[in-house]
Amino acid sequence: MFSRDIGIDLGTANVLIHIKGKGIVLNEPSVVAVDKNTGKVLAVGEEARRMVGRTPGNIVAIRPLKDGVIADFDITEAMLKHFLQKIGVRGFLSSPRILICCPTNITSVEQKAIREAAEKSGAKRVFLEEEPKVAAIGAGMDIFQPSGNMVVDIGGGTTDIAVLSMGDIVTASSIKVAGDKFDQAIQHFIKRKYKLLVGERTAEDVKHKIATVFPDARQEEMDIRGRDLVSGLPKTVTVTSGEIYEALNEPVEQVITAARGVLERTPPELAADIIDRGIMLTGGGALLHGMDMLLADVLQVPVLVADDPMTCVAKGTGLMLENLDRIPKKALV
Known part of the structure; x- marks a missing residue:
């Protein structure tokens, strides 16, 4: 017997979907590739992420969520619909109940936007819950004592x-x-120090492979490629963990x-x-x-x-879905 309860971690970087009784069934980047001329959605998720920074002029890779909230309503709705169809929820499971997580200090207008995007994607009822609470539950903390x-x-x-x-x-x-600002800080540092333009994906790569935020905790280096601001030609430079520590200091x-x-x-x-x-x-x-x-x-x-x-919030939605009927109604917006 399939349940109609779904938990969604609607993240700025990734969307994770948890189906009650099945666990996490989807984990994809929150990116949508759109044809600017026609407004048609060409790719969503991982497929769209591979296009970031590598598309012709008429195709743009959009991240519809910014700073944890919806920046582009229509694209968010299209993305949610696509993901729900991909996991076979829409149609087969008509109108699921959806629990979505959001940051603690979002406005009522931003809450309404998230709720409406989920409803238009086919939800019967939408519950909103604060992200840190759901993350704590997913991490195994007993927050009810x-x-x-x-x-x-x-x-x-x-x-x-x-x-x-x-x-x-x-x-x-x-x-x-958060993560996006860390990536931007790395991009700005490399641009300032080496006069080299690098893309988001290169900055993210550097963050994962050699970055540290604790003094002298890592001593590694990495070759990165980008476009030289002076000559306009491709160039390779070597960056070190110490430099990236410096770049990430402020955020x-x-x-x-x-x-x-x-x-x-x-x-x-x-x-x-x-x-x-x-x-x-x-x-x-x-x-x-x-x-x-x-x-x-x-x-x-x-x-x-x-x-x-990475999956704490999605796991937390799963645990909350198990107890959806027992959670005080005031807790669910």
């Missing part, structure tokens, strides 16, 4: 930080500094400041629990080399990286 749990969820567009107790958020912060500092701010606003009893239990790091940014060491060093609290941090 009267004790403090802290989660730092670093995604593609936003970093969501929250202290949770008794199933709800006590203090939280959401900043628009990472903003994440640290936000985490410190949340801790400072946390009631003392819950803060004492967090010292015992530590902070859980989730989202793709949790995989950034040295992030856990840096947070632990600055905040003086143990920091744990979740198992498979």
